[in-house]
Amino acid sequence: MSAQPSGKIQRRANILRAARELMQADGDLSFSMRTLAEQAGVSIATPYNLFGSKQAILLAVLDADLEDFQKTLASLEVDEIEVLFEAMRLMSSLLGGEPTFYRNVFRALASDGPEFRFMVSGPRYLAWKRLLRQATEAGLLVDNVDPDAFAVVSSQLMVATLLEWAQGGLSVEEMEARMEYGLALTLLAICTDRSRPHLERHLHEAERKLQQQWRGMLMSRLRKGELDETTRELLADQLKHLNVK
Numbered sequence: 001m002s003a004q005p006s007g008k009i010q011r012r013a014n015i016l017r018a019a020r021e022l023m024q025a026d027g028d029l030s031f032s033m034r035t036l037a038e039q040a041g042v043s044i045a046t047p048y049n050l051f052g053s054k055q056a057i058l059l060a061v062l063d064a065d066l067e068d069f070q071k072t073l074a075s076l077e078v079d080e081i082e083v084l085f086e087a088m089r090l091m092s093s094l095l096g097g098e099p100t101f102y103r104n105v106f107r108a109l110a111s112d113g114p115e116f117r118f119m120v121s122g123p124r125y126l127a128w129k130r131l132l133r134q135a136t137e138a139g140l141l142v143d144n145v146d147p148d149a150f151a152v153v154s155s156q157l158m159v160a161t162l163l164e165w166a167q168g169g170l171s172v173e174e175m176e177a178r179m180e181y182g183l184a185l186t187l188l189a190i191c192t193d194r195s196r197p198h199l200e201r202h203l204h205e206a207e208r209k210l211q212q213q214w215r216g217m218l219m220s221r222l223r224k225g226e227l228d229e230t231t232r233e234l235l236a237d238q239l240k241h242l243n244v245k
Contacts, residue, residue, distance in 0.1 A: 012050050014040040019057045024101045055116055062120055080135040081195050085202060088179045096172035106166035128155050140195040157182050174213050181206035
């Protein structure tokens, strides 16, 4: 007979579930620990005893997400370049599946100071650097580039796109296409001959997706309401350029 989870493990899981539910409902970390305890069906002291603070609870929720994320990537039967794009697609799927929760995560990260942001971003940076190192060891990326410099810059490019999505400036589809385009373009700078055709396919596919999305948005804007002449001229010029593509 399999062992049942201990009471402590179950209470911890209930608290993490409740915190996720409250962030989705309330929009931030403003809920009280009393409300969290009631939602989780535990005593008021339990969240403090098991975690210590709401920040620690959010960190535990995100660490569980990261563990599941890494397990999913590890189960994929793809090469060391494609797994980088699969990581990006999986991230888009997670954000698109729970947009309210993840937008609230970004707000919490922005408001809770650099120390907390580092606790969240540190493990994710190391995971990204590890994926890049694996691609280098497989002979798909050159080995004469500083791994930290490249990991920092490439991850920051993606984070900028994620933040724009979190602020409501991008759809999930455009966010994913932008990240695919940026990742392919960045990796082409340090790829080997073996991986270049693969990366060029990703680049052109992402460009095609972006052109389609932008063409639709521009045509919609041109059809909507009154536009001043300068704006109309700019949009029409952009649309003409997109149609050439």
